[in-house]
Amino acid sequence: MDAAPGAERLAIARSEVNRACGLLIASTPEALQNCQKALRxxxxxxxxxxxxxxxxxxxxxxxxxxxxxQSDVQLAGSLLRxxxxxxxxxxxxxxxxxxxANGDPSAxxxxxxxxCRG
Amino acid sequence: xxxxxxxxxxxxxxxxxxxxxLGVVQNNVANASTPGFAAQSQTFDPLEFNPNEGFPGGVQAxxxxxxxxxxxxxxxxxxxxxxxxxxxxxxxxxxxxSLFDVTGSSGIATAFNNLFSAFSAWGxxxxxxxxxxxxxxxxxxxxxxFQQTATGLDxxxxxxxxxxxxxxxxxxxxxxxxxxxxQKIMNGDxxxxxxxxxxxxxxxxLSNDGSISASQQADGTWTVLLxxxxxxxxxxxxxxxxxxxxAPAAGSANPNAPPQLSVLAYDGRDITASTTAGQxxxxxxxxxxxxxxxxxxxxxxxxxxxxxxxxAGTVNNLLTAGYQSSGxxxxxxxxLFTFNNTNATNVAQTLQVSSSITPDQLAAIxxxxxxxxxxxxxxxxxxASPTTSTGEINGLSYTQFYAGMASNVGTLxxxxxxxxxxxxxxxxxxxxxxxxxxxxxxDQEATxxxxxxxxxxxxxxxxxxxxxxxxxxxxxxxxx
Numbered sequence: 001m002d003a004a005p006g007a008e009r010l011a012i013a014r015s016e017v018n019r020a021c022g023l024l025i026a027s028t029p030e031a032l033q034n035c036q037k038a039l040r041x042x043x044x045x046x047x048x049x050x051x052x053x054x055x056x057x058x059x060x061x062x063x064x065x066x067x068x069x070q071s072d073v074q075l076a077g078s079l080l081r082x083x084x085x086x087x088x089x090x091x092x093x094x095x096x097x098x099x100x101a102n103g104d105p106s107a108x109x110x111x112x113x114x115x116c117r118g
Numbered sequence: 119x120x121x122x123x124x125x126x127x128x129x130x131x132x133x134x135x136x137x138x139x140l141g142v143v144q145n146n147v148a149n150a151s152t153p154g155f156a157a158q159s160q161t162f163d164p165l166e167f168n169p170n171e172g173f174p175g176g177v178q179a180x181x182x183x184x185x186x187x188x189x190x191x192x193x194x195x196x197x198x199x200x201x202x203x204x205x206x207x208x209x210x211x212x213x214x215x216s217l218f219d220v221t222g223s224s225g226i227a228t229a230f231n232n233l234f235s236a237f238s239a240w241g242x243x244x245x246x247x248x249x250x251x252x253x254x255x256x257x258x259x260x261x262x263x264f265q266q267t268a269t270g271l272d273x274x275x276x277x278x279x280x281x282x283x284x285x286x287x288x289x290x291x292x293x294x295x296x297x298x299x300x301q302k303i304m305n306g307d308x309x310x311x312x313x314x315x316x317x318x319x320x321x322x323x324l325s326n327d328g329s330i331s332a333s334q335q336a337d338g339t340w341t342v343l344l345x346x347x348x349x350x351x352x353x354x355x356x357x358x359x360x361x362x363x364x365a366p367a368a369g370s371a372n373p374n375a376p377p378q379l380s381v382l383a384y385d386g387r388d389i390t391a392s393t394t395a396g397q398x399x400x401x402x403x404x405x406x407x408x409x410x411x412x413x414x415x416x417x418x419x420x421x422x423x424x425x426x427x428x429x430a431g432t433v434n435n436l437l438t439a440g441y442q443s444s445g446x447x448x449x450x451x452x453x454l455f456t457f458n459n460t461n462a463t464n465v466a467q468t469l470q471v472s473s474s475i476t477p478d479q480l481a482a483i484x485x486x487x488x489x490x491x492x493x494x495x496x497x498x499x500x501x502a503s504p505t506t507s508t509g510e511i512n513g514l515s516y517t518q519f520y521a522g523m524a525s526n527v528g529t530l531x532x533x534x535x536x537x538x539x540x541x542x543x544x545x546x547x548x549x550x551x552x553x554x555x556x557x558x559x560x561d562q563e564a565t566x567x568x569x570x571x572x573x574x575x576x577x578x579x580x581x582x583x584x585x586x587x588x589x590x591x592x593x594x595x596x597x598x
Binding site: 029071076082084 | 536539540569577578581582590597
């Protein structure tokens with residue numbers, strides 16, 4: 001076997017990670033679910049590539065593509081961290097504000113917080 | 119009959135309320151493409167229903183509520199600040215990198231190589247006037263390359279100073295616009311969706327320039343702070359920034375070095391140190407930290423001047439230690455290069471071949487003992503790959519030291535490009551989240567939050583494994 005299938009797997013892995021980045025940018029709940037699928041596919045393609053890596057003439061060029069893939073993975077990680085920070089802050093603000101959908105004070109959900117009723 | 123009239127009046131009032139609601143919807147549709155616009159909704163307040171007392175019930179139009187989520191707005195502004203910083207880094211470093219050509223076709227690296235070759239050729243025919251003339255010409259090329267690089271860096275520094283002034287002017291202009299919007303709010307336009315859109319568009323633009331915090335006051339006006347502590351706008355009042363320069367202190371090592379750039383708050387307070395984000399932060403970082411590393415400042419000569427001074431000094435020392443002729447009496451060599459030795463930050467800019475030197479004054483004979491007829495050109499040509507500490511800076515040859523300078527700019531630019539790509543995605547993401555959260559209820563917010571938390575864990579694990587696996591794969595693959 002030549003190295004083409006391996007290179008293709010790497011290309012698919014990168015394409016899936018790029019798709020995951022797009023989904024993280026969209027960041028709807030549905031997009032985040034699909035993001036998991038994209039990342040899972042990328043992971044399985046990369047694992048399959050590794051079993052053939054180092055074989056054939058394309059192995060040398062694969063390092064460059066892998067470096068680009070790593071950069072894309074890091075971008076995905078950065079986008080996910082941004083979302084996490086955003087929602088963490090949002091949750092904290094809601095906890096501080098302490099209101100319910102009806103406008104009533106919410107129960108104190110966190111230790112160390114004081115809720116005034118009156 | 120009274121009840122019928124009351125019912126008709128109630129129906130009429132309700133129709134009026136719904137007419138207002140339709141007006142709000144119509145306005146939303148009309149402004150669908152307006153930058154910064156957030157949809158509004160009409161609330162309804164129930165009226166008392168007690169027919170016996172003459173209260174017919176129904177509804178009346180309540181407040182018009184904006185769907186804007188200020189927390190999401192702030193997230194967009196924060197990411198925009200980082201994007202503005204990355205974009206400015208890329209712009210500045212791109213112009214810097216063009217001054218450090220390492221491809222071998224121009225610049226200091228090429229001039230060094232040509233001069234070392236000329237030294238080598240002179241060493242083979244130490245009495246050749248052609249070889250001596252070639253040394254003078256290539257030395258001129260080295261001096262010229264240093265001058266061009268220094269001039270280029272000086273131009274970058276001047277452009278940076280102009281960019282600082284224009285960015286500060288832009289911040290002050292945005293602040294004035296916001297103060298004008300505050301005036302309109304105080305005049306009763308608080309619920310004007312067009313005004314609200316203008317305010318948020320201006321805040322987004324302002325956040326590109328620096329790290330801002332915008333908060334709405336009880337009277338509806340906006341207060342804007344820079345770096346979380348320096349006021350830019352409060353009510354109708356603008357607190358203008360000023361761009362300035364700070365000359366090196368009188369007692370500093372290089373009192374004639376180029377000045378540093380500064381930003382002053384409205385009260386004259388220097389806020390340069392706290393201004394690290396946005397376009398403004400990038401400009402100040404380039405002017406006060408990156409460029410001085412090359413051009414020098416009050417405390418350091420800068421790597422370009424260090425290289426110029428060390429190289430010219432070593433060449434001059436070798437030549438002046440040699441003899442033009444063995445005599446008797448022997449005639450000592452003369453220095454090849456001259457430069458301004460009273461200002462360590464101006465060496466590269468003033469480096470030149472001595473105007474009085476002639477080719478036959480180049481000293482080739484090393485006095486020894488034993489004297490060697492081509493000892494000096496051989497020692498000069500060995501500067502290309504020195505075997506002793508002579509001709510080295512921090513253990514590096516001149517060529518390696520220069521390559522390190524060029525590589526440093528290249529690395530900074532690569533990082534800036536990578537940051538810019540990340541920030542462009544981050545801004546798009548923050549805008550997308552802002553759009554999603556526009557107008558959702560608290561219940562929907564809670565649902566989104568839970569869905570995110572569920573998705574986060576799985577996505578985070580996949581990314582972590584992928585990151586490790588790509589790293590392992592990189593180590594597994596051949597380099598070439």
